[in-house]
Amino acid sequence: MKAAVVVFPGSNCDRDCVVAVERSTGASVDRVWHQDHDLPDGVDLIVLPGGFSYGDYLRCGAMAAQSPVMKAVAKAADDGVAVVGICNGFQILCEAGMLPGALLRNAKLKYICKAVDLDVTNGQTRFTSGYAGQRTVRMTIGNGEGNFFADEETLDRLEGDGQVVFRYAGENPNGSLRNIAGVVNARGNVLGLMPHPDRAFEAELGSADGATLFQSVMASA
Amino acid sequence: MKAKVHVYLKPGVLDVQGKAIEGALHGLGWGDVANVRVGKTIEFDVPGSDRAAAEADAKAMAERLLANTVIESFRVEVA
Numbered sequence: 001m002k003a004a005v006v007v008f009p010g011s012n013c014d015r016d017c018v019v020a021v022e023r024s025t026g027a028s029v030d031r032v033w034h035q036d037h038d039l040p041d042g043v044d045l046i047v048l049p050g051g052f053s054y055g056d057y058l059r060c061g062a063m064a065a066q067s068p069v070m071k072a073v074a075k076a077a078d079d080g081v082a083v084v085g086i087c088n089g090f091q092i093l094c095e096a097g098m099l100p101g102a103l104l105r106n107a108k109l110k111y112i113c114k115a116v117d118l119d120v121t122n123g124q125t126r127f128t129s130g131y132a133g134q135r136t137v138r139m140t141i142g143n144g145e146g147n148f149f150a151d152e153e154t155l156d157r158l159e160g161d162g163q164v165v166f167r168y169a170g171e172n173p174n175g176s177l178r179n180i181a182g183v184v185n186a187r188g189n190v191l192g193l194m195p196h197p198d199r200a201f202e203a204e205l206g207s208a209d210g211a212t213l214f215q216s217v218m219a220s221a
Numbered sequence: 222m223k224a225k226v227h228v229y230l231k232p233g234v235l236d237v238q239g240k241a242i243e244g245a246l247h248g249l250g251w252g253d254v255a256n257v258r259v260g261k262t263i264e265f266d267v268p269g270s271d272r273a274a275a276e277a278d279a280k281a282m283a284e285r286l287l288a289n290t291v292i293e294s295f296r297v298e299v300a
Contacts, residue, residue, distance in 0.1 A: 104234065105238065149291070
């Protein structure tokens with residue numbers, strides 16, 4: 001099994017993602033620089049990590065979405081390869097048009113860093129099948145712009161088609177519409193989420209629920 | 222010529238910065254101020270003198286990169 005973690009200038013969770021995927025799944029993980037035009041052959045999973053790519057210039061993820069490597073990521077996704085964008089990676093996928101919606105400033109304008117409980121709204125995706133009936137999972141968020149927005153019509157469609165995968169359980173930390181914390185594309189092979197599975201991959205970190213996500217997607221490849 | 226692209230959050234999108242500034246203005250005594258919106262202006266030089274072409278280019282740039290039309294609207298000005 002092989003995975004690739006894309007590194008943008010300003011990414012700061014790339015190493016966390018490498019360690020999280022390696023330790024949860026045993027996959028070999030390469031880091032790929034954003035200026036590269038190609039991904040390693042035969043990758044089963046591509047991770048866009050958290051951080052502040054390009055210093056969040058213009059809009060979070062806007063510059064990174066135009067990086068050369070993103071053409072290769074989009075092509076791999078078209079070929080059915082699984083892609084997960086975490087936090088800034090989620091913002092990048094939205095900016096690249098690979099996921100619907102956008103992430104706005106948090107409703108209370110604060111950067112929020114804390115553990116949150118999430119409802120697994122759709123346990124039948126490639127990313128969540130391993131939760132096997134587990135309704136609530138715990139991960140941490142760490143963002144200033146995690147407030148998911150899409151127009152009403154898009155939100156209805158996402159809910160109707162099972163594309164809403166995670167919702168904040170209990171208090172909504174950032175104003176995300178319909179408490180949305182993570183969504184997949186229509187085909188179900190591209191996931192974006194604001195909470196960090198890469199910070200929740202073994203019990204010593206407070207939760208191992210993130211490991212299940214990486215294990216599920218690797219098992220589906 | 223100079224092109225300016227003005228970008229704002231769409232009317233239906235909550236502008237939390239605008240809200241915070243509105244609250245501060247109210248606190249300073251300008252209680253009637255309403256609908257404060259925070260936007261940005263991106264300006265750049267464009268070669269030539271074909272204003273229509275420059276406007277079309279700037280619009281394309283806005284749609285492609287300068288604005289995220291899921292959440293933002295924009296206005297192009299060339300002079």
